[in-house]
Amino acid sequence: MKLKLNHESYKQIIGPLAAFLLILLFNYLFTPGFFDLEIKDGQLFGSIVDIFNRGAPVMIIALGMTLVYATGGIDLSVGSVMAISGAVAAFMIRPGYISGVLEYGTLPPVWQVILIPLIVAAIAGLWNGVLVTYLKIQPIIATLILMVAGRGIAQLITKGNIIIFRHENFEVLGSGNFLGLPVPVVMVIVIALLMHFLTRKTALGLFIEAVGSNPTASYFIGINSRRIKLLVYVFCGICAGFAGLIITADIKGADANNCGLWFELDAIAAVIIGGTVWGGRYTLAGTLLGALIIQSITTTILSRGIAPEQILVYKAIVVLSVTLIQSGNMRKMIVQLFNSKKKRVSSIANSGVVK
Amino acid sequence: MNIITPVLQARNISKIFPGVIALNEVNFNLLPGEIHGLMGENGAGKSTLIKCLTGVYSPDEGDVIYCDNRVFFSSPLESSKAGISTVYQEVNLIPTLSVAENICAGRQPLKKGIINWTFINAHAKELLAMLDVDIDVSASLSEYSTAIQQMVAIARGLDLEARVLILDEPTSSLDEEEARKLFAVIRKLKNDGMGIIFISHFLDQVYEICDRLTVLRNGEYIGEYEIGELSKHELIIKMLGKDLAQFEYRSSKNTVNKKSDKKTFYRVKGLSKRNGVLPFDLDLREGEVLGLGGLLGSGRTEIARLLFGIDKPTTGNASVWGLSGFIKNPKQAVDKSFGFCPEDRKVEGLIPDLTIRENIILALQVKHGLFKYLSVKKQKEIADMYIKLLKIKTPSSEVSVSKLSGGNQQKVIVARWLAANPKFLILDEPTRGIDVGAKVEIQKMILEFKDQGMSILFISSELDEVVRCSDRIAVLRDRHKIAELCGDDISSSTIMYTIANANTNASANTNANVSVNCNSGGQNEAEVES
Numbered sequence: 001m002k003l004k005l006n007h008e009s010y011k012q013i014i015g016p017l018a019a020f021l022l023i024l025l026f027n028y029l030f031t032p033g034f035f036d037l038e039i040k041d042g043q044l045f046g047s048i049v050d051i052f053n054r055g056a057p058v059m060i061i062a063l064g065m066t067l068v069y070a071t072g073g074i075d076l077s078v079g080s081v082m083a084i085s086g087a088v089a090a091f092m093i094r095p096g097y098i099s100g101v102l103e104y105g106t107l108p109p110v111w112q113v114i115l116i117p118l119i120v121a122a123i124a125g126l127w128n129g130v131l132v133t134y135l136k137i138q139p140i141i142a143t144l145i146l147m148v149a150g151r152g153i154a155q156l157i158t159k160g161n162i163i164i165f166r167h168e169n170f171e172v173l174g175s176g177n178f179l180g181l182p183v184p185v186v187m188v189i190v191i192a193l194l195m196h197f198l199t200r201k202t203a204l205g206l207f208i209e210a211v212g213s214n215p216t217a218s219y220f221i222g223i224n225s226r227r228i229k230l231l232v233y234v235f236c237g238i239c240a241g242f243a244g245l246i247i248t249a250d251i252k253g254a255d256a257n258n259c260g261l262w263f264e265l266d267a268i269a270a271v272i273i274g275g276t277v278w279g280g281r282y283t284l285a286g287t288l289l290g291a292l293i294i295q296s297i298t299t300t301i302l303s304r305g306i307a308p309e310q311i312l313v314y315k316a317i318v319v320l321s322v323t324l325i326q327s328g329n330m331r332k333m334i335v336q337l338f339n340s341k342k343k344r345v346s347s348i349a350n351s352g353v354v355k
Numbered sequence: 356m357n358i359i360t361p362v363l364q365a366r367n368i369s370k371i372f373p374g375v376i377a378l379n380e381v382n383f384n385l386l387p388g389e390i391h392g393l394m395g396e397n398g399a400g401k402s403t404l405i406k407c408l409t410g411v412y413s414p415d416e417g418d419v420i421y422c423d424n425r426v427f428f429s430s431p432l433e434s435s436k437a438g439i440s441t442v443y444q445e446v447n448l449i450p451t452l453s454v455a456e457n458i459c460a461g462r463q464p465l466k467k468g469i470i471n472w473t474f475i476n477a478h479a480k481e482l483l484a485m486l487d488v489d490i491d492v493s494a495s496l497s498e499y500s501t502a503i504q505q506m507v508a509i510a511r512g513l514d515l516e517a518r519v520l521i522l523d524e525p526t527s528s529l530d531e532e533e534a535r536k537l538f539a540v541i542r543k544l545k546n547d548g549m550g551i552i553f554i555s556h557f558l559d560q561v562y563e564i565c566d567r568l569t570v571l572r573n574g575e576y577i578g579e580y581e582i583g584e585l586s587k588h589e590l591i592i593k594m595l596g597k598d599l600a601q602f603e604y605r606s607s608k609n610t611v612n613k614k615s616d617k618k619t620f621y622r623v624k625g626l627s628k629r630n631g632v633l634p635f636d637l638d639l640r641e642g643e644v645l646g647l648g649g650l651l652g653s654g655r656t657e658i659a660r661l662l663f664g665i666d667k668p669t670t671g672n673a674s675v676w677g678l679s680g681f682i683k684n685p686k687q688a689v690d691k692s693f694g695f696c697p698e699d700r701k702v703e704g705l706i707p708d709l710t711i712r713e714n715i716i717l718a719l720q721v722k723h724g725l726f727k728y729l730s731v732k733k734q735k736e737i738a739d740m741y742i743k744l745l746k747i748k749t750p751s752s753e754v755s756v757s758k759l760s761g762g763n764q765q766k767v768i769v770a771r772w773l774a775a776n777p778k779f780l781i782l783d784e785p786t787r788g789i790d791v792g793a794k795v796e797i798q799k800m801i802l803e804f805k806d807q808g809m810s811i812l813f814i815s816s817e818l819d820e821v822v823r824c825s826d827r828i829a830v831l832r833d834r835h836k837i838a839e840l841c842g843d844d845i846s847s848s849t850i851m852y853t854i855a856n857a858n859t860n861a862s863a864n865t866n867a868n869v870s871v872n873c874n875s876g877g878q879n880e881a882e883v884e885s
């Protein structure tokens with residue numbers, strides 16, 4: 001009898017990795033030119049780069065969402081927080097625009113245009129966290145509040161306008177490139193590494209998983225679960241804010257109605273496809289793969305000329321299949337199916353021996 | 356000699372999990388009208404065998420034969436419908452539902468498609484009455500103690516129509532009295548012709564009610580014996596594969612009668628909690644094991660929870676390390692280098708998603724704080740040390756803790772707190788579900804840690820264990836501290852006498868009927884007040 005040890009952490013991301021590779025394989029076979037790369041003005045272009053570049057905002061929010069999800073929570077407000085942070089940035093660059101003044105005034109330095117929206121986003125996250133931890137409102141309800149109200153707040157800031165602007169340094173965030181890579185992709189890498197070090201090189205990750213997996217036991221051990229939950233919601237807010245800035249910088253405009261619309265769903269799907277357990281183990285690598293899967297479906301559909309309205313249907317199919325493959329019950333059913341076949345064979349063999 | 360055909364049979368059953376051969380060609384025969392003990396160390400494969408018999412797992416090899424037919428149950432529901440009712444070791448009761456709902460969940464009798472509540476409540480009450488438990492069945496389950504919850508789990512499994520009843524460690528959190536009530540019911544069912552499988556680590560109980568035994572060791576079938584043909588000692592050797600290490604560890608326990616030299620670091624006066632415990636005084640001293648003696652529901656766990664800041668006291672005051680004031684929450688307690696190993700490992704102890712390693716080092720990590728992260732290498736070292744010390748049966752420290760057998764999970768929780776090495780450790784039923792061999796190991800370690808200066812509050816339903824480990828024993832009755840024993844007064848009989856004596860003088864409203872003075876050096880004689 002063979003005994004094999006399995007490494008849980010690798011096992012966790014095998015599903016999403018396989019799914020991503022499958023989509024790429026499909027494109028390799030059926031979508032001409034999908035893997036073509038070219039370098040224009042020192043920057044890489046091509047469908048593959050596009051997946052990473054377009055997928056960056058979802059990847060960033062999904063990273064924040066991962067931690068929230070691991071504590072047994074959820075954050076529906078990320079899309080609205082994106083809109084808020086974009087609106088704040090645009091407003092700072094062009095404060096007169098909403099009252100019809102087209103002149104810019106003195107351009108604020110880029111660090112301010114980034115930092116202040118992020119602070120606002122952090123406050124939004126704090127609000128969610130307080131509702132969940134101190135007022136003990138169900139996360140899905142608590143964050144629904146800001147999901148609905150947040151877009152209203154963004155509208156208030158832009159007074160219902162789409163604030164378009166130019167700010168060269170800020171635009172770098174959306175469309176610049178660094179060492180040949182699009183800046184959004186670089187940002188994903190930086191944030192993912194930062195999160196990895198913050199949570200996996202300290203005990204934070206362990207505590208997050210403990211609180212999610214068994215809150216009572218964690219409380220008895222002396223883990224300050226409130227503070228940890230608060231922290232992950234704030235962090236998720238900041239991630240959403242950052243994603244909002246990237247999109248706003250990319251389109252050079254803040255559209256409170258559409259910025260980040262339905263992104264929360266993509267982010268949650270990415271987290272789930274990635275293999276993070278609701279209230280339990282999380283994997284940042286899995287989440288990144290999950291977001292890439294979702295984006296690659298979109299890119300595939302667009303590059304194959306299928307009507308974009310169908311994107312949602314295909315996404316739903318992929319989310320369903322990956323989660324089914326990952327669910328323990330499904331696996332058990334498959335194993336049982338397999339076993340019952342084997343059993344029949346072995347029982348026949350046995351009856352042969354007896355007679 | 357007439358041969359009775361077995362009602363339930365396992366033939367050459369094997370079951371393999373990743374890294375573990377849980378069962379290797381195991382045989383088992385249950386006759387109608389017998390109580391059959393299934394014996395073995397923690398992780399021997401007892402629960403796995405039960406699960407293979409009842410359709411929770413499908414065996415990798417071998418046959419299950421029920422009433423002369425080869426059967427393939429694909430779920431526990433199927434086997435229970437076929438007449439095998441089972442109380443699993445890890446019962447999944449739902450704390451927020453009422454007792455009655457828990458008992459009847461999944462088989463609610465419907466009247467025109469509507470749940471018949473009157474019937475459910477009456478039925479639940481009836482089943483509990485059989486076990487001599489009289490509680491409000493419409494109250495939510497979480498309001499009751501672990502013992503009552505266990506009785507509820509048993510009641511849930513009691514089906515008078517069944518042909519087979521399987522009880523996987525039903526008595527792990529019951530005291531003798533409660534266990535006796537259960538045995539009366541089991542015996543009656545046996546006389547009605549039911550075949551009963553009984554699993555327990557309490558050898559006394561096994562010898563009290565079982566007719567035959569099957570012994571497993573390490574997933575291997577060792578043999579089937581009539582209870583009369585095997586002495587306890589022989590049984591232990593069969594289970595462990597070797598003789599039991601004697602409980603030899605000599606601590607300073609009985610040599611020091613003078614207690615005044617031990618410093619009190621935690622003192623509570625008149626502490627009480629409404630519906631929990633009546634006001635009590637308690638001194639906790641460095642390097643001493645204080646046992647809590649008393650029956651179920653006497654308020655032992657309540658005292659532990661008050662001391663650790665989980666529950667808020669209604670009255671009283673406290674001083675810790677010279678500072679007056681209560682401990683308000685577990686975090687504060689942990690900051691003061693306290694530890695609490697809870698009674699209900701599943702709800703309050705285990706972190707099911709984490710590995711064994713992470714579960715073991717968690718309390719130590721909390722003590723170190725967020726930023727001084729123990730390297731994985733160091734974590735592994737610690738985990739492996741305790742896996743070896745407590746003989747936790749697992750292929751590696753990287754396995755999810757939920758994959759361990761019940762007793763091994765309990766060892767992980769104990770290991771967690773020993774690894775954290777707190778100055779004061781509360782152990783609430785630390786040996787619950789742990790086999791005879793490991794129990795001795797744990798008791799030894801408790802005394803070793805004490806000699807290194809750790810102060811321990813020890814709670815156990817097993818009086819012997821409390822007596823063996825404690826320097827001092829606070830005796831409780833009806834949520835009321837009635838006495839404190841120390842020195843030569845520490846014996847099972849004194850404790851029982853004290854409890855019974857308070858019984859005859861019954862007046863639960865004054866503080867102490869019997870008080871034994873343990874404070875002044877030298878003097879340790881009982882002063883029984885009338």
Ligand SMILES: Nc1ncnc2c1ncn2[C@@H]1O[C@H](COP(=O)(O)OP(=O)(O)OP(=O)(O)O)[C@@H](O)[C@H]1O
Pocket residue numbers: 372373375376377395396397398399400401402403404444748749758759760761762763788
């Ligand atoms: N779901 C599972 N996955 C992997 N391993 C398992 C699983 N269930 C049980 N095992 C392993 O199988 C072995 C037997 O476990 P089992 O629960 O049957 O022990 P047991 O005899 O009931 O012990 P205890 O007295 O502690 O309850 C153990 O080593 C355990 O780790």
Ligand SMILES: [Mg+2]
Pocket residue numbers: 401402403444523760761762
């Ligand atoms: Mg078991």
